[in-house]
Amino acid sequence: MSDFLSRPIPNIPDSDFPKVVIVGAGFAGLKLAMKLRKKRFQVILLDKHNYHQFQPLFYQVATAGLEPSAISFPLRKIFHGSKNVTFRMAQVDYFDPKIKRLYTDAGYIDYSYLVLAMGADTNYFGNINIEETSSPMKTVSEALYIRNKIISNYERAINIEKSDDRKSLMNVVIVGGGPTGVELAGAMADLRNNVFPKDYPELNFHNMNVVLIEAGPELLGSMSKTSKEHALKYLQGLGVEVMLNTMVKDYNGNQVFLKDKESIQTQTLLWAAGIKPNRIGGLEEDNYAPNGRIFVDDFSEIKGCPSVFALGDISLMTQEGYPKGHPQVAQVAIQQALNLSHNLHQIEEGKEKKGFKYKDLGSMATVGRKLAVVDLPFIKFQGILAWITWLFVHLMAILGVKNKVFIFLDWSWNYLSFDPSLRLLIRPKAVRPSEQKALTEER
Numbered sequence: 001m002s003d004f005l006s007r008p009i010p011n012i013p014d015s016d017f018p019k020v021v022i023v024g025a026g027f028a029g030l031k032l033a034m035k036l037r038k039k040r041f042q043v044i045l046l047d048k049h050n051y052h053q054f055q056p057l058f059y060q061v062a063t064a065g066l067e068p069s070a071i072s073f074p075l076r077k078i079f080h081g082s083k084n085v086t087f088r089m090a091q092v093d094y095f096d097p098k099i100k101r102l103y104t105d106a107g108y109i110d111y112s113y114l115v116l117a118m119g120a121d122t123n124y125f126g127n128i129n130i131e132e133t134s135s136p137m138k139t140v141s142e143a144l145y146i147r148n149k150i151i152s153n154y155e156r157a158i159n160i161e162k163s164d165d166r167k168s169l170m171n172v173v174i175v176g177g178g179p180t181g182v183e184l185a186g187a188m189a190d191l192r193n194n195v196f197p198k199d200y201p202e203l204n205f206h207n208m209n210v211v212l213i214e215a216g217p218e219l220l221g222s223m224s225k226t227s228k229e230h231a232l233k234y235l236q237g238l239g240v241e242v243m244l245n246t247m248v249k250d251y252n253g254n255q256v257f258l259k260d261k262e263s264i265q266t267q268t269l270l271w272a273a274g275i276k277p278n279r280i281g282g283l284e285e286d287n288y289a290p291n292g293r294i295f296v297d298d299f300s301e302i303k304g305c306p307s308v309f310a311l312g313d314i315s316l317m318t319q320e321g322y323p324k325g326h327p328q329v330a331q332v333a334i335q336q337a338l339n340l341s342h343n344l345h346q347i348e349e350g351k352e353k354k355g356f357k358y359k360d361l362g363s364m365a366t367v368g369r370k371l372a373v374v375d376l377p378f379i380k381f382q383g384i385l386a387w388i389t390w391l392f393v394h395l396m397a398i399l400g401v402k403n404k405v406f407i408f409l410d411w412s413w414n415y416l417s418f419d420p421s422l423r424l425l426i427r428p429k430a431v432r433p434s435e436q437k438a439l440t441e442e443r
Contacts, residue, residue, distance in 0.1 A: 094281025176272035177214030
């Protein structure tokens with residue numbers, strides 16, 4: 001690592017423009033890079049993956065509704081022909097605000113402006129057993145792992161003679177009653193009710209339980225009371241066992257232990273109970289809120305770090321109406337990126353900056369086939385119209401015409417046939433010891 005830290009990232013083009021280094025190609029980082037790509041800035045975009053991931057549809061990859069490539073888009077392709085944008089796949093280590101230098105595993109890079117948009121990771125609330133044995137869903141690869149795990153479990157279950165011995169393989173437990181948990185539970189119930197019985201007629205799917213566990217008193221905590229009630233009704237109608245006011249104490253890979261309730265047998269615990277911001281070295285401890293988010297001012301600038309900004313899930317901007325910060329959702333990240341792109345121009349021209357004001361465009365969640373809840377600023381509605389609205393909004397948000405077409409075709413086929421065609425068990429080949437040694441030596 002020290003060798004990389006001592007030399008600059010190679011092959012970065014020379015430029016007389018101010019250098020904007022963006023860490024993270026999620027909703028905020030990618031939007032900012034796209035807004036600056038034809039402006040008088042040199043943009044260096046860094047990410048540990050070479051593709052953008054559309055997180056709202058991870059659950060459809062996990063439940064065999066979409067292929068991973070449909071919700072992933074190559075970052076280099078986005079910036080074809082953009083002479084002032086350079087992408088590098090790198091893992092960020094820390095930055096030094098005094099000399100304006102960022103250190104990565106590919107080398108260091110100096111910046112005029114540094115934008116931190118690393119997003120958030122899964123929060124296990126300090127439970128090591130759950131972290132090691134449950135399945136999170138914060139990346140495309142994790143969603144694909146869940147798909148493989150579920151399919152593999154049923155392929156194994158069909159070779160087990162006694163139904164009682166199959167329970168832990170067939171049951172699916174989801175922890176977290178936010179949009180991700182609700183959408184996962186609805187999709188798993190649809191598979192259990194309509195698809196798996198056709199694939200595995202030898203198994204009795206009345207013995208398969210889909211359980212959704214939420215520590216709070218209701219689902220979809222940030223949405224309206226009407227949407228919460230309808231989501232609960234829809235899930236129960238699909239046969240999902242919803243357990244509210246229920247705390248998960250531990251998990252051993254085969255049994256979920258609950259506080260004051262009986263444990264549940266399952267080898268598939270899907271963890272969607274919370275997120276924690278990703279961290280970077282270089283900030284003082286008082287830059288962080290107790291929940292790990294970085295304090296920023298109304299212009300997204302980190303307090304005490306001139307020319308260093310934080311966007312999206314990792315930032316905490318307290319404003320009127322948002323004393324605990326804005327919600328950690330895509331729209332906040334996108335709007336903060338748009339505001340910062342405007343302010344960077346203002347700074348370079350010596351003009352007054354514009355404070356960020358969040359415009360809540362609403363929220364929505366789908367609960368299985370033809371069921372969804374939608375909260376817009378001016379109207380709230382549920383059912384099939386909400387489901388169509390959800391489909392349209394997410395389809396339009398996907399990058400690339402090809403991806404939009406593929407997703408539309410997949411959704412159309414799944415709706416007409418109710419038989420998603422992606423139930424393939426594809427595992428990566430194990431790396432040989434000699435190959436692992438070569439990779440290690442190369443790094």
